[in-house]
């Protein structure tokens with residue numbers, strides 16, 4: 001379909017468009033025109049990705065600026081899906097335009113996913129793949145080879161150097177799979193092909209971390225220009241990604257490994273002194289010039305990077321006491337020893353970075369300034385020593401990053417030392433959490449640098465929470481409802497059992513037998529009435545385990561078993577994928593199945609249960625976070641004091657966004673249907689926090705039901721759904737043909753004209769009366785005042 005939004009010609013790769021897609025695209029254009037940021041919530045399964053891509057690609061191709069699109073998503077499968085949609089879109093554009101546009105779209109993911117080297121790709125851990133890759137590709141290894149030494153190189157990497165640097169792969173859109181195939185054919189590395197081609201791409205699709213984790217962003221995304229359009233898709237968890245990227249946990253074991261790493265470094269330094277002391281001397285000279293200079297020699301595969309050093313600091317000379325390699329390792333060792341002694345404390349400590357630094361200085365005389373340079377200084381040293389077994393130095397890198405962060409930020413971070421794993425544990429197992437409390441820190445460079453950042457998801461309500469938490473302003477903030485020709489999903493809140501006893505996963509009542517039995521009855525009834533698949537979400541693994549064992553004792557699982565197979569999500573991802581596979585098979589062959597899983601788990605975030613794979617989703621309890629966690633408590637306090645977000649508001653916002661994610665799993669398109677049950681009395685008060693597309697479909701009568709009422713309503717709903725519903729019934733309502741769209745635009749245009757005419761008439765009228773009528777009115781007002789005065793005077797005793 002081809003249409004215009006204002007002056008912009010759009011090519012949309014489907015013959016019909018959904019009304020919400022059109023509204024979404026209009027708002028996107030408005031944001032890009034204004035050069036600002038936006039938060040957009042689009043119902044799940046209504047083609048958000050294709051709307052985004054169609055509008056932005058049209059924008060790129062139409063306007064002379066050709067702004068690059070950086071599209072960030074969460075998982076590899078989502079990246080692959082977006083690349084496939086982009087490929088289909090570009091094919092459609094070529095068919096319509098009669099020519100293939102000069103266009104490049106690439107995806108980037110970790111080496112682990114893109115490596116082709118026969119032995120490296122077999123490694124299971126990502127950091128081992130990174131490290132082994134570096135040992136085969138680093139500049140110094142190549143130099144050794146040139147000198148005739150016997151070292152291994154990666155042929156897939158070497159072959160890239162034989163190609164034109166700006167044309168490593170033909171133009172077009174390449175899915176990750178396509179890149180792997182092309183790489184295998186041409187014997188070239190897909191990972192480095194994508195990395196090196198980034199400056200020449202119109203669209204880059206990669207994971208959030210490449211922009212949000214300063215350790216990676218600095219390396220991968222440094223050269224992206226200011227006018228890039230940045231999209232964070234599935235952004236409902238973006239604050240957590242920001243926080244995780246700057247938080248570090250240190251344990252006794254990791255400190256031991258870090259100390260071993262420092263000792264190894266010392267040994268390497270001594271060896272290098274004997275064989276090639278000039279290298280160390282050169283490094284020293286460069287560090288006097290500042291880190292930026294030392295940094296120039298960085299190759300694209302370098303493993304460590306400075307977490308978040310301000311630019312001006314990079315130009316400064318590295319402090320004298322860590323400039324010499326052996327001084328630096330001694331410095332690191334002293335710091336690690338200090339951390340080890342702190343770990344010996346047997347009570348919980350919670351302190352700010354300045355207080356930590358103060359204590360550190362008193363005991364060890366270590367100053368703040370050299371600490372700030374630690375991470376970068378370590379990178380420089382590792383490069384000088386030409387180390388290849390990088391994964392061995394990972395714990396040391398963590399300590400260095402921790403040192404840099406603690407010495408850089410006074411606020412927004414907290415150190416929490418927990419000596420015991422749980423309240424009841426007696427054997428110490430200390431963890432030092434260096435926790436970031438302020439999500440805005442990691443994302444600030446993105447907002448500062450790029451003119452348009454689009455935050456979007458299917459569940460991002462309440463919209464105003466994100467600008468507040470992440471510290472940015474928006475030009476558009478919008479939540480769209482789902483246009484439907486018939487009510488194809490049924491949200492319900494169940495607050496009571498059939499015995500009228502309230503149900504809740506609240507801490508005090510969650511294990512009451514009557515509560516558990518009522519939840520069990522709900523599951524039994526829905527397993528009987530739902531065709532094919534049911535997905536059940538619990539607030540936590542702990543609660544899921546306890547309720548399952550109680551159900552087992554009550555004979556509830558035996559009843560469920562009669563209608564459906566029961567499968568369970570576990571923290572082990574391989575077990576879970578096996579359970580998922582079996583679940584899908586059972587749904588497809590008609591046996592039907594129930595998948596018991598947890599909100600915030602893998603299933604709730606990334607797995608779609610479209611059509612028969614998910615006809616009912618049950619949320620057993622409100623998925624609140626574990627509020628006794630010290631880290632969470634600290635973050636809540638920070639949010640209250642810094643952003644004026646109250647604890648309860650944040651907790652319930654967080655619980656409801658996860659609940660909405662779970663509910664959205666079963667509705668994956670306009671031709672899909674499903675039942676969404678929120679089973680907890682507390683949902684009745686929280687319904688306003690659901691995304692607009694769910695809350696507007698929740699009828700008042702369905703917002704406070706007992707189990708048997710819910711069962712009756714669900715049966716009625718399923719009966720309606722079983723009636724045939726020809727696609728043409730949706731036309732003009734939930735899908736628009738070109739004609740419908742034109743009608744809509746005309747109507748909008750007419751409305752706008754009328755508004756403008758009215759505004760014009762008002763202005764004209766205002767101009768017209770200005771001369772005499774306004775003067776008359778002013779005169780009249782003055783007269784009134786005079787009259788009042790006269791009246792007042794009259795009333796006075798003169």
Ligand SMILES: Nc1ncnc2c1ncn2[C@@H]1O[C@H](COP(=O)(O)OP(=O)(O)OP(=O)(O)O)[C@@H](O)[C@H]1O
Pocket residue numbers: 014015016017018021042043044045046047048049050458668669
């Ligand atoms: N106008 C349309 N007509 C027909 N199919 C469409 C249309 N728009 C999108 N689709 C298809 O609907 C499916 C759902 O789209 P998509 O997965 O992009 O939705 P989404 O809103 O991004 O979902 P999510 O909740 O995963 O973000 C896709 O297969 C897409 O190709």
Ligand code: SF4
Pocket residue numbers: 111114115116117120121132133134136137154155156157189190191192
């Ligand atoms: S260069 Fe590419 S193919 Fe070679 S080891 Fe590294 S990631 Fe693997």
